[in-house]
Amino acid sequence: MQRILKYTITEPYINYTIEKFLLEQGYTRKIITHLKKYENSITLNDKWAYVKNKLSLNDILVVTLTEPIENNIVPVKLDFKIIYEDEDILIVNKPAFMPIHPSLNNYDNTLANALTYYFQSKKESVVFRCITRLDRDTTGLCIIAKNKLSASILNAQTKNRQIHKTYIAICEGEVNDCGEIEAPISRKEESVITRCVDFEKGDYSKTLYKKLRYNKKADVSLVQLKLLTGRTHQIRVHMKYINHPLIGDFLYNPNNTLMNRQALHSYKLSFIHPISHEKMDFMAPIPNDMQTLL
Template sequence: MLRVLKYNIDFSHINYTVEKFLLELGYTRKIITHLKKYEKSITINGKWAYVKNKLQLNDILTVTLSETNDNNIIPNKLLFDIIYEDEDILVINKPAFMPIHPSLKNYDNTLANALTYYFNSKNESIVFRCITRLDRDTTGLCIIAKNRLAASILNAQTKKHEIQKIYVAICEGEIDNSGEIEAPIAREKESIITRCIDFEKGDYSKTLYKRLRYNKKADISLVQLKLLTGRTHQIRVHMKYINHPLIGDFLYNPHNTLMNRQALHSYKLSFVHPITREKMDFVAPLPTDMQKIISEITI
């Protein structure tokens, strides 16, 4: 799949080298090295250019990103919703019970399989790069990068906590109106999956929460959560830590069977587009199984 990007050089970038200009835009040295391997992947005014060439006013710098999809993901027609798509990204509303990546027990039922089928049907091919990953049973919004530059810039935003993620969950009991949970998370001993609170060996973790509704009859709360860090199972572990575990969470609350999965939904994503630098905001409504549980409780 090709992505062609054109830049019109203005006064602020006169005498910049191509390399310096691209680094300023978010290209990594690894991407630039990759570009150097291919003829005419970088041109100035239509002529093949080197990364040490200097730019002049009104030059047209063209960068052609190309790559071959060789990850051997099996295409499979699976249901999922595309909230937004352009040349660089997709925003997906992932359904429940769909893993992100193929694994030994989930070889052809993942989001990667579904997107491979989707792009094959359009005679396109991309390397699957999921930026904001979700657990298998968690629903909602996640970002897919369609090229290595978009992925690099979005991953940098993730590391700087510039991608804002808001979740909605249903938890046991009547939670406080609002608060924060600041407790370090570590891998539980002798487990490759389960996490726990560990004040000696855990990684710093912080979650903000706000109660949206409380159903006294069912003794459940609808809660909005904002992650200030991005640890594995962070919301699930933090909510258990304050004695309000998520309903249906077989791993951290196995005795609750109100749902057949943890009641957790990636509700809102806000970030800056990696190429256009436009502010992007997306919302995905609650899935039907969570709506059914909360019945008259709405956001």
């Protein structure tokens, strides 16, 4: 796969080295080292350039990202919905019961398998890089990076809490109109998967919530949630902590069988595009099983 990026040098970057300029555009030193392996991967005014070359006003810098594909993911035709796609990113509405990556018991039923098939059908070779991961049973929006550069920039945005995610959940009982949950989370002793609130050993965790609707007959609340930290199972653990566990959550609410999965959906995504720097906003409708329960 190749991604060609063209830059016209403006006044703030006069006398920058190419390396310094690329670092400011979000390239990592690892990506710059990778570029050096390929002839003409960096050209300045149509001539092969070194990263120590200096830039002048109105110079044309072209970077060709070449990425050999070493793909051992089995392509499988699976149902999923694409919300948006360009040369650098893909936004997917992930269905329920679909893991993100292949594992021992999920070799050919994952989002990685589905996208490998999709890209091959388009005669594209793309390394699978999921930026915003979701649990197997959680539905909703995921960002996929289609090249090294977009992945690097989006991962930095994730680390800096610049990718804003809003979730929708259905919880037991009538939840307060709004509030915040500030309770540290750690792995439960003797468990690889289960998390719990632990004020001695846990990592700082904070969740904001807002009740959108209450169904008195079913005694369930539709709740909007925003994460201010990114701990594993954070929403599920925090809602259990305030005695409003998620419907259908076999791990943290095993006695509730109103749904056959946890009622959790990644509803909104907002972030800055890694290459164009445009503000991106996406929404995915509440899935049918959650709508039916409401």
